[in-house]
Amino acid sequence: MKEKLTSFIASFGLPRLIITAFLLSLFILAPIVGVDLPMQITNVINRFSWNAVLVLAMVPMVHSGCGLNFGLPLGIISGLLGATLSLEFGFTGPMSFVMAVVISTPFAIVLGLGYGALLNRIKGGEMMIATYVGFSSVSFMCMMWLLLPYHKADMVWGLAGKGLRTTISLEGYYDKVLSNFLQINIGKVSIPTGALLLFALLAFGMWAFLHTKTGTAMTAVGSNPTFAQAAGIKVDKIRMLSVVMSTWLAAIGILVYEQGFGFIQLYMAPFYMALPAVSAILIGGATVNKATIMNVILGTFLFQGIVTMTPTVMNSVIHTDMSEVIRVIASNGMILYALTRKTEVSK
Amino acid sequence: MSKRPQQSAGKSILTFLRNNTVPLMFILICAVCIPISGFSPEYLLNEIITRLGRNAFLILSLLIPIMAGMGLNFGMTLGAMAGELALIFVSDWQIWGIPGVILAMIVSIPISVVLGLICGKILNMAKGREMITSYIISFFINGVYQLIVLYLMGSLIPIAHGSIKLPRGYGIRNTVSLLNMRQCIDNLLAIRIGTVKIPALTILIIIFMCLLIVWFRRTKLGQDMRAVGQDMQVARDAGIKVERTRIISIVISTVLAGFGMILYLQNIGNLSTYSAHSQVGMFCIAALLVGGASVDRASIGNVFLGVILFHTMFIVAPQAGAKITGDSMIGEYFRVFVSYGVITMALIMYEMKKRRQKGTTGELLALAQKEEEKHEQQA
Numbered sequence: 001m002k003e004k005l006t007s008f009i010a011s012f013g014l015p016r017l018i019i020t021a022f023l024l025s026l027f028i029l030a031p032i033v034g035v036d037l038p039m040q041i042t043n044v045i046n047r048f049s050w051n052a053v054l055v056l057a058m059v060p061m062v063h064s065g066c067g068l069n070f071g072l073p074l075g076i077i078s079g080l081l082g083a084t085l086s087l088e089f090g091f092t093g094p095m096s097f098v099m100a101v102v103i104s105t106p107f108a109i110v111l112g113l114g115y116g117a118l119l120n121r122i123k124g125g126e127m128m129i130a131t132y133v134g135f136s137s138v139s140f141m142c143m144m145w146l147l148l149p150y151h152k153a154d155m156v157w158g159l160a161g162k163g164l165r166t167t168i169s170l171e172g173y174y175d176k177v178l179s180n181f182l183q184i185n186i187g188k189v190s191i192p193t194g195a196l197l198l199f200a201l202l203a204f205g206m207w208a209f210l211h212t213k214t215g216t217a218m219t220a221v222g223s224n225p226t227f228a229q230a231a232g233i234k235v236d237k238i239r240m241l242s243v244v245m246s247t248w249l250a251a252i253g254i255l256v257y258e259q260g261f262g263f264i265q266l267y268m269a270p271f272y273m274a275l276p277a278v279s280a281i282l283i284g285g286a287t288v289n290k291a292t293i294m295n296v297i298l299g300t301f302l303f304q305g306i307v308t309m310t311p312t313v314m315n316s317v318i319h320t321d322m323s324e325v326i327r328v329i330a331s332n333g334m335i336l337y338a339l340t341r342k343t344e345v346s347k
Numbered sequence: 348m349s350k351r352p353q354q355s356a357g358k359s360i361l362t363f364l365r366n367n368t369v370p371l372m373f374i375l376i377c378a379v380c381i382p383i384s385g386f387s388p389e390y391l392l393n394e395i396i397t398r399l400g401r402n403a404f405l406i407l408s409l410l411i412p413i414m415a416g417m418g419l420n421f422g423m424t425l426g427a428m429a430g431e432l433a434l435i436f437v438s439d440w441q442i443w444g445i446p447g448v449i450l451a452m453i454v455s456i457p458i459s460v461v462l463g464l465i466c467g468k469i470l471n472m473a474k475g476r477e478m479i480t481s482y483i484i485s486f487f488i489n490g491v492y493q494l495i496v497l498y499l500m501g502s503l504i505p506i507a508h509g510s511i512k513l514p515r516g517y518g519i520r521n522t523v524s525l526l527n528m529r530q531c532i533d534n535l536l537a538i539r540i541g542t543v544k545i546p547a548l549t550i551l552i553i554i555f556m557c558l559l560i561v562w563f564r565r566t567k568l569g570q571d572m573r574a575v576g577q578d579m580q581v582a583r584d585a586g587i588k589v590e591r592t593r594i595i596s597i598v599i600s601t602v603l604a605g606f607g608m609i610l611y612l613q614n615i616g617n618l619s620t621y622s623a624h625s626q627v628g629m630f631c632i633a634a635l636l637v638g639g640a641s642v643d644r645a646s647i648g649n650v651f652l653g654v655i656l657f658h659t660m661f662i663v664a665p666q667a668g669a670k671i672t673g674d675s676m677i678g679e680y681f682r683v684f685v686s687y688g689v690i691t692m693a694l695i696m697y698e699m700k701k702r703r704q705k706g707t708t709g710e711l712l713a714l715a716q717k718e719e720e721k722h723e724q725q726a
Contacts, residue, residue, distance in 0.1 A: 070479070122698035128479040129698060132691040139684035143677055163674070275486070322498060328490030332483055339480045340472035 012285075015337045019283055019330060023302055026309040033316040038188035040309060047304040049179065049195035050260035051280065054253035054273070055300045056199070057246050058281045059206055062291040063215075064242035065222035066119055068281075068338075071130035072274035073138045074115055075250025078107035080141075083255060083264050084164065087173055088152050097174035097259060104251040111137075112247030116240035123225075134274055142267050168264040174255075175262045195256060202249070203293050218242055222289055253277075279303060279331035282338045306330065369689060370639045373656040376685075377663065384666035391662065393543045398658040399651070400533060400549040401614045405607030406631045406650045407556050408600050413645045414564070415596035416576030419632045419690075422466045422481035422597065426604025427624035428492045429458035434609060434618055435496070435519055439508045443527035445535065448613050455605035462488060463601030467594030474579075478642075478694075485628060496620060519620050529616030549610065556603075557647050572596055576643070633657060633686040642697035660685065 009017060030037050054072070061069045082104020091099045115133060119126050146163040150156055155168050169175075181194025209215045220228040221238045229235050254273075258264050281291055284299020310323035364371065381391070405423070412420040433455035437447050466484050473480040500506050501517030511523050533546035563569045574582040575592050583589050608627065612618050635645060637660075638653020661682055668678020 118695070121702075122695060123702065124475075125694065125698035125701070127476065128482070129691065129694050131479065131482065132687060132694055136684060136687040136691045139680060139687050142680040143684060146674060146677055146680070147672070320498070322494075325490055325494045325497065328493065329487065332487035332490060335483045336469065336480065336487055339476060339483065340469060 013337070015334055016283060016285060019302055019306065019334070022330075023305045023309065026306070026313050029317070030309065030313050033313060035312050035316055036188075040312060042189050042191075043308045044301070044305050045189075045196075046179070046192055046260060047308055048300050049192045049199065050257045051253075051277070051304055052199045052296065052300045053202060053249060053256045054277045055280045055284075055296050056203055056206060056293075057249035057253050058277060058286070059291050059293070059296060060218065060242040060245040060249070062281075062286060062289060063210065063222045064218045064239045065225060065289060066239060066242060067127045067130075067288055068278045068335075069130060069243075069246050069250075070127055070274045070278065071115060071134045072246075072250050072277055073134035073270040074111055075108055075247035076254040076270040076273055077137055077141050078104045078111055078247065079251035079254035079258075080104075080264065080266060080270070081107050082251060083258060084150065084155065084168070084266075087155060087168070088150055090152075092173055094174060094177045097177050097255065100174065100255050101252060104255065105248065108248040108251040109244055112244035113240065115247060116243035119243055120236045120239055131274070135271065138268065138271050145266050164266055166265070166267050166269075168266070170258060170262050170264060174259050176259060178256065178259050192260070195260060198256065202252070203296065207293050214238070214241070275335070276303065276307075276331060279334045282334045283331075286338075287341060288338055303331070367639055369637055369692065370652060370656060373637050373660060377656060377659045380660065380663040380667035383670050384663040385670070386663065386666065389542045391659070394662050395655055395658055396543065396545055397614070398661075399654050400546045400553070401611050402607075402631065402634065402654050402658070403553045403650060404556060404610050405604060405627065406635050406654060407553070407560065407647070408603035408607050409631060409635055410560060410645055410647070410650070411563070411572070411596050411603075412600045413640070413643065414569070414576055415572040415593055416579070416643065417470065417593060417596065418478045418481075418642050419635075420481055420597065420600050421478060421628050421632070422470075422484050423600060423604040423631065424485035424624050424628040425462040425466055425488050426455075426459050426601040427608040427627045428488060429455045429462055429601065430605040430608030430612070431618060431620070431624060432458055432492075432495070433605070434525065434612060435500070435506075435511065435523060435620070438523055438525060438618075439506050439511060441508065444531050445528075447528045448532060448609060451609050452606050455609060456602055459602040459605040460598055463598035464594060466601065467597035470597060471590050471593055489625070492624075493621065521620055523618040523620055525612060525615075525617055528613050530614055532610065533614055549614075552610070560647065568592070568595065629686060629690070630657075633689050636689050636693040641693060641700075657686075 027037075030040060057072060057075060058069055061067065079100075082100040082102070085103045086096050086100040089099070118133070119130070122129055148164075150162070150164055155164055157163050157165055176192075178194035178198055179192035182197070184191040184193055210219065217228065217233045218238050218241070220231065221233060221235050225235050228238075254270070280299040280303035281295055282299065283302050284295035284297070286292070286295040286299065307323070307327055310326055311321050314320070314322055314326075405427075408423055408426060409420055412418070430451070433451040436454055437451040440450075442450055465488075466481065469484060470477050470480055495504070497518045499517075500519050501512050506512055506517075506519070511520055512518065513520055530546075532552070533544075533549050536547040536551075538545040538547050564573070571582070571587045571592050572595075574585065574587055575589050579589050582592075608624070611627075612623065634653040634657040635649060636653070637657040638649035638651070640646070640649040640653070664682040664685075665675055665678035668681050669675040671677075
């Protein structure tokens with residue numbers, strides 16, 4: 001029995017166990033300290049639906065052995081370009097969301113191809129360079145948001161008449177288009193069916209893709225590049241494909257996030273968006289070179305659960321809000337834990 | 348150079364250009380931006396000397412981990428945090444002026460050593476990806492720092508003075524005033540030439556530190572570090588304790604970063620408790636790389652050239668940007684972009700070089716193995 005328990009802890013990972021136990025205790029504690037539980041559950045589900053696609057974007061690159069995609073901001077930028085251009089061209093309502101997806105796709109593909117080509121030249125050092133590719137592209141786009149000729153009145157600064165605002169309200173555009181689609185209300189708990197459906201669709205697509213011939217090849221490249229090369233798989237091409245997929249999913253992910261949140265955030269906002277997604281998938285049980293759809297779902301739920309539940313519960317228990325500190329320590333601790341595992345073969 | 352034959356001079360100029368792309372690019376940016384910004388030479392010189400005194404020590408702390416082959420130490424932020432903690436204690440004890448600075452340095456040492464040991468231990472568990480790991484460590488320890496400063500100080504850790512505490516009774520205010528030790532080291536022995544102030548003592552400290560690093564390179568430990576940086580396996584076979592040497596290099600770097608941060612903050616004159624350290628690592632690393640350093644090679648010359656070029660760009664870019672585009676934010680964003688861009692370029696160049704080298708050593712290894720097999724068959 002004891003052996004079983006230790007082997008279970010070893011496979012599940014101690015930090016993950018602590019985080020799960022912590023979240024469980026939050027759920028148990030919530031009604032005792034007088035927190036509105038149905039409301040909290042609604043929040044957790046909603047936040048899950050905003051973030052799940054961004055976390056899903058990690059999967060392809062982990063599979064092809066490119067490591068965790070710290071360059072997520074690059075994909076987010078393609079999404080932001082799609083969103084702002086869709087609004088600029090005068091689309092409104094649900095159509096603006098569809099057009100945002102359509103417009104951001106070519107950007108994501110082009111940027112993804114460039115990013116993939118770069119990562120193919122620096123195999124082994126992907127994660128650090130991905131981080132800084134993300135940072136440079138965000139700070140480059142900060143200049144572009146000011147300089148690009150946007151003119152739509154509710155997007156640009158009122159006085160100057162040019163330069164995009166730091167936050168753009170999506171009211172009248174695609175604010176909650178997915179969340180309100182087929183929304184289910186059970187008592188006080190409301191479920192954003194549309195957003196969950198889109199995630200389910202993308203996740204199923206990813207699962208199906210990983211079982212196709214190309215998908216299996218991708219896993220092979222990730223687990224043993226030399227073997228894959230010998231088996232006649234074009235390693236660089238597969239890696240490139242995985243990077244493009246990840247970038248595109250990040251673009252869609254940020255659009256889904258925006259429709260839930262209700263605002264487009266520009267300038268420095270995408271800067272640190274990779275870290276929550278990275279730690280979410282790691283909390284879900286992924287490692288630097290292995291990730292499944294289940295890791296995505298579990299991880300997003302656990303991570304968003306902690307982010308949503310800690311402030312309210314902690315506030316009612318000790319009357320101070322330590323949630324930010326706990327989030328920083330837990331999420332970065334999780335990334336550190338994953339980086340120090342000796343699972344990855346050094347290339 | 349003029350005495351050499353024409354052809355080789357041309358060739359050496361070309362290699363010089365290739366090896367110094369980043370500094371040359373920065374000289375070009377500065378050369379364009381300085382006239383546009385319209386700053387007077389005295390103002391500019393004064394600013395650069397101030398920033399040299401402020402930042403050089405911090406950047407020097409990066410040299411030793413590079414020597415030990417651990418790349419750019421993004422974990423220097425840990426030292427910065429240790430320095431800040433020490434300053435909070437010292438200003439709580441109301442010890443000001445130069446004694447305050449010296450006491451802060453002494454207090455920072457044990458904190459830096461502990462943080463450095465933790466960082467070194469973790470980095471030994473993540474060999475080959477030290478940089479991303481040290482980068483995440485700095486985030487992680489930042490969380491711990493916030494926990495200590497925002498919640499434990501005043502409640503568990505005694506903080507006597509009300510002026511640095513938050514009104515709620517525990518936690519430290521957003522800014523801690525260091526007015527009573529502001530520029531105390533810079534002003535002692537300061538030399539004024541016209542409007543330009545030269546903080547002679549600070550510069551002497553920095554020069555002393557440089558000499559110390561030069562000396563350290565020649566010691567047994569310094570040689571060991573270089574060997575570890577070249578090839579860990581070979582160093583281990585030669586009887587060097589690789590793990591221990593790597594930890595020591597990180598500890599030294601963290602302690603120096605702590606001193607550097609205290610010098611930096613005594614120049615600024617107030618401590619932004621929760622944000623002062625957040626950008627320090629990035630700016631120091633960018634400055635070092637601008638000076639022509641790479642991930643595996645950095646000299647003291649790189650530090651000084653880097654500070655001068657990077658900070659000249661930093662001073663003139665917002666003004667020049669405002670003059671060109673009519674929007675001051677463009678220049679602000681431009682300098683941030685350049686900082687990140689330089690680090691990105693340096694990382695890419697380093698990885699590509701490493702891969703090329705690995706390719707050739709791989710071939711050599713395969714050849715050697717074949718030879719060995721032949722020998723075995725013969726035997």
